[in-house]
Amino acid sequence: xxxxxxxxxxxxxxxxxxxxxxxxxxxxxxxxxxxxxxxxxxxxxxxxxxxxxxxxxxxxxxxxxxxxxxxxxxxxxxxxxxxxxxxxxxxxxxxxxxxxxxxxxxxxxxxxxxxxxxxxxxxxxxxxxxxxxxxxxxxxxxxxxxxxxxxxxxxxxxxxxxxxxxxxxxxxxxxxxxxxxxxxxxxxxxxxxxxxxxxxxxxxxxxxxxxxxxxxxxxxxxxxxxxxxxxxxxxxxxxxxxxxxxxxxxxxxxxxxxxxxxxxxxxxxxxxxxxxxxxxxxxxxxxxxxxxxxxxxxxxxxxxxxxxxxxxxxxxxxxxxxxxxxxxxxxxxxxxxxxxxxxxxxxxxxxxxxxxxxxxxxxxxxxxxxxxxxxxxxxxxxxxxxxxxxxxxxxxxxxxxxxxxxxxxxxxxxxxxxxxxxxxxxxxxxxxxxxxxx
Amino acid sequence: xxxxxxxxxxxxxxxxxxxxxxxxxxxxxxxxxxxxxxxxxxxxxxxxxxxxxxxxxxxxxxxxxxxxxxxxxxxxxxxxxxxxxxxxxxxxxxxxxxxxxxxxxxxxxxxxxxxxxxxxxxxxxxxxxxxxxxxxxxxxxxxxxxxxxxxxxxxxxxxxxxxxxxxxxxxxxxxxxxxxxxxxxxxxxxxxxxxxxxxxxxxxxxxxxxxxxxxxxxxxxxxxxxxxxxxxxxxxxxxxxxxxxxxxxxxxxxxxxxxxxxxxxxxxxxxxxxxxxxxxxxxxxxxxxxxxxxxxx
Numbered sequence: 001x002x003x004x005x006x007x008x009x010x011x012x013x014x015x016x017x018x019x020x021x022x023x024x025x026x027x028x029x030x031x032x033x034x035x036x037x038x039x040x041x042x043x044x045x046x047x048x049x050x051x052x053x054x055x056x057x058x059x060x061x062x063x064x065x066x067x068x069x070x071x072x073x074x075x076x077x078x079x080x081x082x083x084x085x086x087x088x089x090x091x092x093x094x095x096x097x098x099x100x101x102x103x104x105x106x107x108x109x110x111x112x113x114x115x116x117x118x119x120x121x122x123x124x125x126x127x128x129x130x131x132x133x134x135x136x137x138x139x140x141x142x143x144x145x146x147x148x149x150x151x152x153x154x155x156x157x158x159x160x161x162x163x164x165x166x167x168x169x170x171x172x173x174x175x176x177x178x179x180x181x182x183x184x185x186x187x188x189x190x191x192x193x194x195x196x197x198x199x200x201x202x203x204x205x206x207x208x209x210x211x212x213x214x215x216x217x218x219x220x221x222x223x224x225x226x227x228x229x230x231x232x233x234x235x236x237x238x239x240x241x242x243x244x245x246x247x248x249x250x251x252x253x254x255x256x257x258x259x260x261x262x263x264x265x266x267x268x269x270x271x272x273x274x275x276x277x278x279x280x281x282x283x284x285x286x287x288x289x290x291x292x293x294x295x296x297x298x299x300x301x302x303x304x305x306x307x308x309x310x311x312x313x314x315x316x317x318x319x320x321x322x323x324x325x326x327x328x329x330x331x332x333x334x335x336x337x338x339x340x341x342x343x344x345x346x347x348x349x350x351x352x353x354x355x356x357x358x359x360x361x362x363x364x365x366x367x368x369x370x371x372x373x374x375x376x377x378x379x380x381x382x383x384x385x386x387x388x389x390x391x392x393x394x395x396x397x398x399x400x401x402x403x404x405x406x407x408x409x410x411x412x413x414x415x416x417x418x419x420x421x422x423x424x425x426x427x428x429x430x431x432x433x434x435x436x437x438x
Numbered sequence: 439x440x441x442x443x444x445x446x447x448x449x450x451x452x453x454x455x456x457x458x459x460x461x462x463x464x465x466x467x468x469x470x471x472x473x474x475x476x477x478x479x480x481x482x483x484x485x486x487x488x489x490x491x492x493x494x495x496x497x498x499x500x501x502x503x504x505x506x507x508x509x510x511x512x513x514x515x516x517x518x519x520x521x522x523x524x525x526x527x528x529x530x531x532x533x534x535x536x537x538x539x540x541x542x543x544x545x546x547x548x549x550x551x552x553x554x555x556x557x558x559x560x561x562x563x564x565x566x567x568x569x570x571x572x573x574x575x576x577x578x579x580x581x582x583x584x585x586x587x588x589x590x591x592x593x594x595x596x597x598x599x600x601x602x603x604x605x606x607x608x609x610x611x612x613x614x615x616x617x618x619x620x621x622x623x624x625x626x627x628x629x630x631x632x633x634x635x636x637x638x639x640x641x642x643x644x645x646x647x648x649x650x651x652x653x654x655x656x657x658x659x660x661x662x663x664x665x666x667x668x669x670x671x672x673x674x675x676x677x678x679x680x681x682x683x684x685x686x687x688x689x690x691x692x693x694x695x696x697x698x699x700x701x702x703x704x705x706x707x708x709x710x711x712x713x714x715x716x717x718x719x720x721x722x723x724x725x726x727x728x729x730x731x732x733x734x735x
Contacts, residue, residue, distance in 0.1 A: 085676075089699040092488055113702065117489050204574070212680050263573050263593040267682025270568060280574045403701055407508075407685075414594070414683045 047076040048334050050323075051091055052105035053084040057292045057369075061353040065346050069337055077337055088113075095119050100326035102334035105155070107321050108142050109216060112396040114324065115144065120151035121327040126335035134344065134360040138387055142394040143322050152324030153342035154359040156351055159316040160209060160217060161381045163276070163294065163374075164283035166302040172199035176306035180314060180380045186224075186250055189309035193259045196282055204261035206254065207272035207281040215266050215405035216317065216398070217285070219389055220308060221247040223315035228388040229430065234395055237434065240427035246311070248412060248419045255413050266410040276303075287319050288378035291355045292370045305374040307381050314384040318393045320356065357382050400433035475715070481708035488704045499709035509710065511685050512693040519604060519689065520668040526608045527664055528657065531615020536645075538616065539623045549620070553613035560610065564677025567606045571678070578602075596686030599679050603687050606674055611667070615660050622656030623649070658729040662722055669718050690714050 054062060059081060066077035080101060082090055088110060094100045106114065114120055122145070132140050132150065139154035164176060172195040177183050184192060193205040210217040219229060227243025230236065254260035261281040264272050272284040277298035285308060286294075294303070308316050323341055325334040340346065348363045350356070355370050357379060368375045392398060408426045411417035482499055484492035503509050538549050555563060570577050571592035579589040592602045626649065634644050650657075672691045675681060681688035690710065698707025 092699070092702075096488055119489065261574070265594070265683050267680045267685070267688075268593070269564070269676065269678050269680040275572065275574070278575060399701060403696075410682060410684055 047078060048102040048330055048337055049078050049080055050103045050105075050337075051080045051082060051087060051094075051101040052323075053082055053087050054105075055289075055293065055354075057354045058289075061350045064353075065341055065350065068346070069340050072340070073336070075333060075337065095326065100328050102328060102330045103152075103323055103325050103338060105321050105323050106152075108139070108154075108157075108318050108390075109213075109393045109398050109402065111142055111152075111322055111324065112394050112398050115151060116146055116396045118145075119327055120145065121325045121331035121335060122149040123151060123153075123325050123331075123335035123338055124149055126332065126339050128339070131339065134362045136359050136361065138390040139320075139322075139359045142390065143324065152322045153338045155321055155323045155342055156347065156354075156356040157318065157320030157359050157382060157385075158287045158289045158356045159319050159378060159382045159385055160220065160285045160287050161308055161316065161377050162206075162283055162306045163273075163286050163290075164304055164306065165276075165279065166304045168200045168203070168205075168279075168282040168301075169196055169304075172196040176304060178306070180307055180384070183307035183314055184309045186309050186311050190254075190257070190259065193254075193283075194257075197259060200282060203279070204281040205259055206283045206285075207261040207264040207276075208251075208254075208285040209271050209273070209287070210266055210405075210409065211264060211268040211271050212266070212406070213402060214271065215409055216393065216402045218247070218251060218405060218409055219392070220315050220317045221251050221311075223386045223389055224309070224311040224313060225250075226312045228386070229392040229401060230388070230395070232388070232391075234391060235434075237427050237430045239430060240423040244423050244426075245419055248422060250311075251409075252412050252416075252419065256416070260413075262414075265414045266406055267414075288355050288357065288375065289319070291374065295370050305371075305377040307377060308384075313386075314381075315386050315389070316381050316384050318385050318390050320359070397430070397433040397437050400436075401430050404429035404433070478708045478711050478715075481705050482712045484705040484708075486705040486708075487702045488698075492705060495705075499706050500713075502706065503709055503713060508685060508688065508693060509690075512688045512690045515600065515685075515687065516669060516671075516689045518600065519607070519671065520665055523604045523607045523611075523668050524661060524664045526604070527611040527615050528660055530608060530612045531660065532619050532653075532657075534612060534616040535619030535623055536649075539620060549616070552616055555610045556613040556617075558610075560673040561677055563606055563610050564674045567602065567674070568678050571602045593679070594683055596683055599683060599686050603671075603675055603678055606678065607668065607671060610674070611664060615664070618656055618660055619653065622653045626652050654729070658725065662725055665721055665725070666718055669714060 050062075050066070052059075052062065059079065062079055066079060070076050087104065088106070091101065091104045091106075100119070127150065135154055136157075139157060140150070143150055143152045143154050145151050162176070169176060169192075172192075174192045174195055176192075196205040197203065208217065222228065222239070222244055225243040225247040227239065227241050227247060229239050231238050255262060261272065264281070271286075272281060273286045273290045273294060275281070276284045276286075277294065277300065279301070307314065323338055325331055325338055328334075342360070344360055344362050347358050347360055348366060351358050351363065351368075352366050353369050355368050355375060355378075358366070366375075392401065395401075404426050408417075408422050408429070411425075412419065412422045481492060483494060483496060485495050485498075486492035534552055538545055538552070542548065573579060573589065573591060573593050576592070578592060583589060590598045592598050630648055630652075631644060634648055639647070670691055671689050672695065675687050675689055675692055679687040681692055691714070694707045694710040694714065697703045697710060
């Protein structure tokens, strides 16, 4: 907020002349003209604003792309960094106020909230011919509006796998699988965790990252059991199924059998990767994007990575983010930057620096900056993200799905709520969300 | 006659000058408080996602609130939180103020130390508390076991989690009550206590019959302020517990925020805000009336 351009003399003069109304109008006019001039001049300079969140590595990587774009095109891109929980409320407020950022970063699980609102710009014209063909089809679909027009770019993806305390697992004589086809079955996973707990003084052997907004990660277990949230048309809710029952029974059992750290329920203020470096829990499900922070925090012991357990199939969650362009005066310039951001070269350097996975099939041979020995686990695990989960995660009602999961899984895990009644409640809540959306 | 005739004119001039000088503040209140309040009241009668046009639906949101178990849970949690945290903060702050109003070695340092939690951010306080109350390795349970007491499920047991949030709220607000009470105590003349001593009053009698009544306006301010802030508790909870376990620490503002910004039910969230406003306003008026009766008596 810039200061009012009024001098004290002018202010007092206005007081005497016009009283409250004059002061009010004048102050507001002063405010709006100064801020308006600011944004106007930014547009005149061709500058773009990009609202995002990010860790140190991510921000540095984004800044590098922005610098490269300025050198190549002469357009300044200003990164407007916010804490993750503040990004979408801020973007929403700015869109409502008619002053949106030119671009913003959005996770795939939130993108459906925007693609149906007519607040994003069609960026087709800024994309070179054949640009879309390089992307994973399901993720390219995620950045399209209901009419099939692209409104942004799928910038990267990530997924969860298991990171474990190597000495603790070795103490139990447990060897973690080293290839996807050898991933533990649920029964083998339970057996391994039981042995790890027994060999480490009863320390909790696992915590899954389904806290808070991550409740949807439970859907990996649903998919492993062969289930899904919706049918193929996203028209019917199918969560209350035999697969749902099996998945919920198994995951609830992780708590009741004392294997899952009970301090990491669904409603929690933090994620397991915060305490893993202290030596508890002994393994966590976490995303590859957390490897840089774990490298700096989990320095007291060796740690490795292996795959999520599997049941009738292997599956993991859809993580990662897109960058979308808002429908504003700079949409055209912003669209060109989005295309630049997700070209093969920039995507490769971003993924290498931040240990996330590319969404383009032509980005190969990555040399990751952090724990390159573990990244193949995540790369291979990412091949198990089911299409049904991608479709569900990017649907406009996924926020409500996630909300229902937060409430109902908490009841099942913390309060021991009955499996069938939990699934029924989930089914009804999601059906209600679908009806309201319609 | 001349004097009588001039006084109303002078008063009118003073009134106009007062209005003119107050107008910037009035403008700020209008733009940032009265207009948003009015818009919130309007949105509470609509179905609104924050995008497009709100759809008027009368009192439907309030009807839904009445049958929403999570609202009642949040209301009870907020009520319990207020009923416990406000008296603890007020009495604790008074106790500290009485203690630190004396000549003690290191008095300035102690005052500063007790005030530090007020000036650190709630997010920082929440993160610190999250580690202190961690069940697996936090200091709180280590202290308890060191004293031969059983460990407490700060993160897994609802009442214990609520107690941990209350403890942090009291910790962060004690210093404020202390400073305001210190100011109040220094406004009480020493001659009043001298007279009481000459009359043979005990320390307890002086506290009960002199200090406490003369601190009445101060207590009124602190209680009103703390009731309002306790109804607005938000950030500490988000950081410490995420509202869990099983909604045991879900408070009204957290619930309204979640409805408005996570679920984009901004009409419903506005209705929750309106209910919260009415509750806080009613509590403030009750306290104000009680305070006025006491002053008259």
